[in-house]
Amino acid sequence: MTDLMKNITIVEVYSDIAGYKKGASLGIEALKASSKELNANYFEKLQLESIEDDSNHEGESQFLHAKYADVIEPIISKLAHKVKDIRNQNKFPIILAGDHSSCAGTMHGLKMAHPNSEIGVVYIDAHADFHSPYTSGSGNMHGMPLAMACAIDNLECKRNELSEKEKQYWEKLKFLASDEPSIKPENIVFCAVRDYQEEEMALIKKHKIPLYSVAEITQKGISSTVEEIFKKLEYCDHIYVSFDVDSVDPLYVPGTGTPAKNGLSYEQAMQLNIELIKNEKVCCWEMAEINPLYNNSKDDSTRIFKILEKVTQSLLNNY
Numbered sequence: 082m083t084d085l086m087k088n089i090t091i092v093e094v095y096s097d098i099a100g101y102k103k104g105a106s107l108g109i110e111a112l113k114a115s116s117k118e119l120n121a122n123y124f125e126k127l128q129l130e131s132i133e134d135d136s137n138h139e140g141e142s143q144f145l146h147a148k149y150a151d152v153i154e155p156i157i158s159k160l161a162h163k164v165k166d167i168r169n170q171n172k173f174p175i176i177l178a179g180d181h182s183s184c185a186g187t188m189h190g191l192k193m194a195h196p197n198s199e200i201g202v203v204y205i206d207a208h209a210d211f212h213s214p215y216t217s218g219s220g221n222m223h224g225m226p227l228a229m230a231c232a233i234d235n236l237e238c239k240r241n242e243l244s245e246k247e248k249q250y251w252e253k254l255k256f257l258a259s260d261e262p263s264i265k266p267e268n269i270v271f272c273a274v275r276d277y278q279e280e281e282m283a284l285i286k287k288h289k290i291p292l293y294s295v296a297e298i299t300q301k302g303i304s305s306t307v308e309e310i311f312k313k314l315e316y317c318d319h320i321y322v323s324f325d326v327d328s329v330d331p332l333y334v335p336g337t338g339t340p341a342k343n344g345l346s347y348e349q350a351m352q353l354n355i356e357l358i359k360n361e362k363v364c365c366w367e368m369a370e371i372n373p374l375y376n377n378s379k380d381d382s383t384r385i386f387k388i389l390e391k392v393t394q395s396l397l398n399n400y
Contacts, residue, residue, distance in 0.1 A: 085397050090167045091127050092176045096134040096156050098149045099182035099222035102338040106179040108371030115386035132159050146241045147214040150250035157186035164190025176367035180223040184323045188230035192263035201317030205272040206325040207341035209281040215239045216280040229254045232262035238280035270310050273328040276341040307356040319364040322357050336376035355395040
C-alpha cells in the first residue's frame with residue numbers, strides 16, 4: 082500500500098432494506114468479483130471498513146410511510162460516525178453503499194466532522210430522493226435521504242399522517258448529527274435527475290436547486306458542467322459527491338433497482354465523476370444502488386467497477 086493509498090478508506094455498507102427491490106446489498110461482492118477477474122487487486126490495496134445490517138428483520142415493516150425506519154436508523158447512525166472518524170483522521174472516505182438511503186448517514190457524518198463548515202452536495206441520480214414520510218407515495222426510505230440530511234418535512238405538500246413512532250424515528254433520522262440540519266438545500270446541485278414527483282419539484286423550485294438534465298450535460302459537455310457546478314458551490318468548504326448508478330441509462334447499466342430511461346451514457350458517468358473528484362474541495366465520494374440481480378451479464382458489474390477504479394485513480398493523481 083502506497084502512502085497515498087493510506088489516505089483513502091473504503092466503507093462498505095451492506096444494506097438494501099430501504100429500497101423497493103432487494104439485491105443492492107450484493108453490489109459490493111459483485112464489484113469484488115469484477116476486481117478479481119480483472120486482476121486489479123483494488124480491494125487488497127486500500128483500507129476497508131464494513132457496516133452490516135445485523136437487525137435480523139423479518140416480514141413487513143411496522144411502518145407504512147417510513148418503512149423499516151427502525152432498521153435503517155442504526156445503519157445510518159453507524160455510517161455517520163464512521164465517516165466522522167475517517168474525516169477526523171484527514172482521510173478520504175469512498176462509500177460503497179447498497180440502497181441510497183445510507184447517503185443520509187454520509188452527510189450527517191460530514192456535518193459531525195465539519196460542524197462549522199459549509200458542505201456542498203453534488204447529487205448524481207435519476208431520482209431527486211427528496212421525499213419525506215409525509216409526502217412519499219411508497220414509504221420506501223431510499224427516496225428520502227436528502228430530506229433527512231436537510232431536515233425537511235415538506236408539510237406544504239403533505240399527503241400522509243404519521244404514527245407517533247414513525248415521527249420519532251423520522252426526527253432521529255433528521256437530527257443524527259446535531260440539532261440543526263446537516264445540509265442546506267441551497268448547497269445541493271442535481272445531475273441527471275429525471276424521475277421525480279411534484280412534491281420534490283416543489284422543493285427544488287423553492288430552494289432554487291440547480292438541476293443539470295442529461296440533455297444539458299450533453300449539450301454543455303462534462304468540463305463546462307463541472308466548472309459551473311464548482312462555481313455555484315464556490316462558497317462551500319467541503320463538497321460531497323454522491324453517485325447513484327441509476328443516473329446511467331439502463332442501456333449501459335441495467336443492474337440497478339429503479340432504472341430510468343434517458344440517462345447518462347456510460348462514458349458521461351465515468352468522465353463526470355473523474356472530473357468532479359479532481360477538485361480539492363471534494364472530501365467524500367459515494368457510489369450506490371448497484372444491484373447485480375438485474376444485470377444482463379456480469380459485464381455490467383465490471384463496467385461499474387471500472388468507474389470505481391478510475392475515479393479512485395483520478396483522486397490519487399490529484400492528491
